[in-house]
Amino acid sequence: MLEVRLFATFREGREKIIMMEYQPGMTGYDIITPLGIPEEEVAIFLINGRHSKLHAELEDGSVLALFPPVGGG
Template identity: 35%
Template sequence: MPIQIQIRLYASLKPLEPPSAASHPLAPGTTAGEVLAQLDVPSARVKLVFVNGRKADLSRVLEDGDRLGVFPPVGGG
């Protein structure tokens, strides 16, 4: 049984957000890093990863209902 997570990619990563972002199916045991690899998100452009509003590592195993957010480095003014 796949689990469902929510995916939010910000700024320059947004075009890589899948159509299923609001309810993205995932095999149990999948990590945040594996999800980003599946979406072809370049690791060099990933700076902040957060799950359910808290900072997380790419090794974080995602669970059903998790909200995964990814922010690239942003420094403009």
């Protein structure tokens, strides 16, 4: 299983945490496509807390976190 955590505006009309069935060869694109999140809106994509690219291959049991462009200080 994969744990997908959504933040900020990505939560609008979606759950905060979504569990997804893992399949070998999956990438971040296989996460955002069924959720209807456009690639260009993803500013930060974390795999187990590390900044990653959407095309990176996922591993079973990973925690993914997706953020739109946000900042603060």
